[in-house]
Amino acid sequence: VDTPLAPKIRGFKIKNHHQILSTGISTSLAHMTNKRKRQEQPWWWSTLEGDIVSHGGFLHPSIGFSQETRTLEIVDPVPRSDEAAATIDKNVGTEGNHEAIMMMRIPKASMITFDLAVALLTPWWPNVKECVHDLQASHKLYSSIWDVLLALALAYTVDTPTATAREDRLARAYIATLPQDSKAYLNAVPWRWSQHDLETRLGGSTLLNRARQTQQGIQNDYSALVEAFRSSTSGNQAVTAPDEVIFPVSLENYGDMMVVVSSRAFVIDTNTDTQQPEVALIPILDLCDHCRG
Numbered sequence: 001v002d003t004p005l006a007p008k009i010r011g012f013k014i015k016n017h018h019q020i021l022s023t024g025i026s027t028s029l030a031h032m033t034n035k036r037k038r039q040e041q042p043w044w045w046s047t048l049e050g051d052i053v054s055h056g057g058f059l060h061p062s063i064g065f066s067q068e069t070r071t072l073e074i075v076d077p078v079p080r081s082d083e084a085a086a087t088i089d090k091n092v093g094t095e096g097n098h099e100a101i102m103m104m105r106i107p108k109a110s111m112i113t114f115d116l117a118v119a120l121l122t123p124w125w126p127n128v129k130e131c132v133h134d135l136q137a138s139h140k141l142y143s144s145i146w147d148v149l150l151a152l153a154l155a156y157t158v159d160t161p162t163a164t165a166r167e168d169r170l171a172r173a174y175i176a177t178l179p180q181d182s183k184a185y186l187n188a189v190p191w192r193w194s195q196h197d198l199e200t201r202l203g204g205s206t207l208l209n210r211a212r213q214t215q216q217g218i219q220n221d222y223s224a225l226v227e228a229f230r231s232s233t234s235g236n237q238a239v240t241a242p243d244e245v246i247f248p249v250s251l252e253n254y255g256d257m258m259v260v261v262s263s264r265a266f267v268i269d270t271n272t273d274t275q276q277p278e279v280a281l282i283p284i285l286d287l288c289d290h291c292r293g
Contacts, residue, residue, distance in 0.1 A: 047173040048283045055109040112281035117153035119167045131228040140224045142217025146279045147261050154257040155249045186259045191215040222251050
């Protein structure tokens with residue numbers, strides 16, 4: 001499914017999950033007037049692009065990343081090697097009276113999904129999937145199971161040394177796409193504020209209780225994860241009490257990554273078992289403005 005983009009690949013909304021799974025993002029060549037010389041791309045760009053292409057995806061070679069605005073942009077001249085031109089030509093279509101080309105196609109294999117999160121966490125927590133499903137079934141989770149697993153996997157990546165697995169490389173490259181001043185961005189969410197700031201800024205409004213509920217709910221989710229991990233692994237470690245089992249993910253980083261998931265994720269499908277929306281983080285694409293749902 002092709003989705004029109006604004007001239008600068010900004011300010012559009014994607015609400016249909018089928019648009020994400022096929023990720024047919026196209027824009028008219030006549031609109032590609034944001035002529036700028038290509039900047040040197042950050043290290044994570046080649047990592048993500050390589051993963052996307054190796055799994056059958058596509059990024060138009062004229063797409064670049066602006067370090068200044070931290071958004072995608074169209075650059076000129078368009079670097080068209082013979083191979084790139086052949087790939088592009090396969091994606092040429094028409095949009096009204098204009099020639100249109102596919103700008104990107106992000107395969108599900110290159111997204112930060114529930115399954116990728118489980119793959120990241122399993123070497124550390126072998127039965128993480130079953131434990132989190134049990135927490136959900138017993139109504140011990142405030143957040144959705146998708147948000148919890150994605151946030152936990154990203155926080156685990158932040159809190160642990162680099163690994164050689166492909167999932168680890170993908171997760172670290174994705175984390176590197178976050179704003180450089182991440183703390184300012186992450187702490188802008190009301191539920192990350194101190195009680196004093198909540199009272200000062202939201203006192204007297206209905207948002208105060210909502211922010212406090214979210215704050216407490218995410219803290220409770222974290223505590224439930226720690227308890228489930230210790231209960232499921234203490235028997236396999238040289239310890240005498242579950243409290244001695246070290247949980248390698250900090251509450252602060254778990255909260256940080258929960259902000260990332262809640263603000264940047266796309267709905268990509270509806271789970272057939274739970275009928276809940278399945279969300280994922282989509283590298284490159286989520287550098288565009290978008291909304292979940």
